[in-house]
Amino acid sequence: MSYPDKPLLRAERVRYDYSPGQPVFEDVSLQIAPREILVLLGGSGCGKSTLLRLLAGLNRPSAGYVYFHDAPVERPHPRSALIFQQASLLPWLKVSDNVAYGLNFKHQPRISRAERNVRVTRALSAVGLSSHSKAWPTELSGGPGAAGCTGTGVGTSARTVVRG
Structure with a gap:
C-alpha cells in the first residue's frame, strides 16, 4: 500500500497483554494517512477496541510504539x-x-x-x-x-x- 501523504497515525510492532505473557494481539503495524479510512474487522474479543484505545492514547502498548504526527502517543492528544x-x-x-x-x-x-x-x-x-x-x-x-x-x-x- 502506498501513502501519498505522510502518515498521520502510525503503529509499529504493537503488542498488548491483558496479563503478562498472554498477548491479545502482537506485531501489529499500520499507517493511516490524512483523510484515510481504516476499518478493523474481527471476531468478538480479538482486540479491535483495545487497538483503538492504544491508537487514541488511552492505553499503552505492552510492546511497540504508536505515533501521532511522528510524536510518540503517551496519552490522549488534543488533536x-x-x-x-x-x-x-x-x-x-x-x-x-x-x-x-x-x-x-x-x-x-x-x-x-x-x-x-x-x-x-x-x-x-x-x-x-x-x-x-x-x-x-x-x-x-x-x-x-x-x-x-x-x-x-x-x-x-x-x-x-x-x-x-
Missing part, C-alpha cells in the same frame, strides 16, 4: 478524538450542545462563539443530523444516536477520529 462504541451523548444536552461540548475542553484551541456554531453546523451536516440539532438524545434511535456521537468528534479540531 485526536475517540468516539466510544456505546452511544454516549449527555442526556441533559441537546444534540447540538453535545457536539459543541468537546470544543470547550482545556486542550482545545479557543474559538469564538461564531466559529463554534459553524463547526457544530458542519459536524451535524457531515453526519446527517442537521434536522435533529435541537433534539434530545432520548429522541434519537440507534443510528442517529451513533451519528450524534460521531459528530462530537467531527466538531473538534481533531486531525484523527477513532471510533470504537
